[in-house]
Amino acid sequence: MIQFNVQDISEYRGQLMGIATLLVIFGHSVGNGVAMPRWMESLCGLSSVGVDIFLLVSGLGLWYSLTSLNGNNVQQGVRCWYLRRYKRILIPYLIIIGFHYTLSVLHGMPISQALFELSTLSYWVNHQGAWFIAMLIPVYALTPLHYRICNKVKSPVLYSSLLIAFMVVISALNYPVESTGCQMVIDNVKQVLYHLPSFLIGFMLAPFAKTGKKISYFWMSILPLALVAIMKVMQCGYWPEFLVLPFVAVCCPTFKYMGKIFFSVLNFLGKISLESYLLNVVVGTWIIWYLPNLYNSSMNKGCYLSYFIVCVVGTVLAYLIHFDVQQTVL
Template sequence: MNYNVLSKYRGELMGLAILFVVMFHVYMPGTDFFYPLRRLGNVGVDMFLFVSGMGLWFSWTRSRLGRNLDGVGGMSAVPALKRFFSRRYLRIYPVWILVAAYFYVGKYVENPGGGYSPDVPNLIANVLFNWSFWRADDLTFWYVPATMMLYNFAPPYMELIRRQPAWRWLPVAFILLAAMVQYVPLFHDNVGHIEIFFSRIPIFFIGINFGEMVMDSRRMKKGSLGILLLVFAMSMWLCLRLEYIGHSRFPLFMERMVYIPLTISALLLECRLLSYMPRFVLRPLSFLGTISLEIYLIHIEYVLRPVARHHLGYGMTLFWTLLISIPAAYLLHWAVDRVVRLFRPRR
């Protein structure tokens, strides 16, 4: 198998990831036999970050080399950065501003000085970059500000490993940093409330590391399937075991560390399975991947919460949440895309 399958099935992988995230967010009693399996949907976030990091290597390399639609050869660092960030933020920020403004302004009008936005400056900061996540671990839409923060560090990291490949081991240091945030008082007392962010940093930069192998179409070594299956089985079993035992003995942080090998092995095995799937399966998954950001932003607050009030049970709640969220997300994606095109400079 070739590593470029991660790029070939990128849309389908993101479609699967958003399905996992929605499944994770739908409530299920902790006593349910399938509760640990439902909890594993949380790994969808790590899948998103890995695939996003991988895609950034493609984008940065092309911007850096000047392989753009204008056909311009060669590009200095400043134009490359400008092009890189404009493409990233034009995809995320317009949708974010619209949804965040509707949510945070609405909450502020309902409850001035409430927990989300104690005052107008905090309200503005919430709309701009979800300041309450960084300030007080407000997990509403947390993935978006976390991703935008990681984007800021991606170009220097990619330049570093391009010039000095030995620094590809830096994600190991990020694992240690996550452990320090969890267990060292100096770090935990100051930024421990956003441990959910620090524990996801390694998988993002590991995804960047994979980007070069994917872009160069490197083949996996003989016997890779066996080790992938072993790592997947071990990490899957351990995650399920941690849920059955409970986080009183094994903290959630430990589970998130196990997500790292689980994510990498699962994505590669999913690609192998997807290669056997018919197009009528691949196309819907790819479509979901295209609107995954919009599904993430609207499904909890605007669909899942109202549906959950009817107490339909896990299966029907998940069904109606997806049935409503998918067309709503597509309409949001379509509308924002049309507006962005009006302000995009003509070539």
């Protein structure tokens, strides 16, 4: 039986992150007003798999980083781990989104609202702001505890599988309440729970990757696709999350036959994935604010030109910011 080498996820980490970046850019095109056929809009909806790829790879990477802390001074090591992880996400976030909200205040946004949205608390309350960062902050906070539990239980795979199943079920249930505000909070928490199984799966697969173990394509493709079909037919839960495993199972073997140029491009996009995501959200707004003549011109029919500028400017700025952040973090 053909088996999947889990170590490939670690080996092609940069390329998988690059694919995730491209999917996010494609998915944000509709939000930036890009005109396209309805079938392409439907595909944009599936591009959220890019988020799941990022979380899968991140879960695997965080397991590796926590494993390296075993030994003496673990408590001090965990503090350094927290510092490094949060610097990696919060420094580019504060540079990019902090600058954006500074411009927003100049365009009339109340300072209190700008600070509230910058804090990421606004996502949990009213779905405003960078939801991905709002999700990562508590996920990173709880990851060392999850790692410790995995080391304590007899079967980490069974424990993780039950936790994943619990999150899938909880996020699939409806919780109608009379209060609009409470309903918004519930829906926002559910959106995070939709994606967390991908992180937990990556964390669960990490020991297999380290030891070079292989797993059946049944677990990587057939079972996830069966779950997708069941959830889609029953119209419950976030079924695209389970597409991440068959998608990765196809991508990793494909990378082995990829040309060096394309391979390097994906690796580059993977390195700037976080900065690219943040800039992709805000550069379009800057164009509307400061280049209204271009945005409203006939040259920008369908918003193709403006979104092309978003992608180019976002990529260049992402590279520059990532380089500076790396110098700070390391």
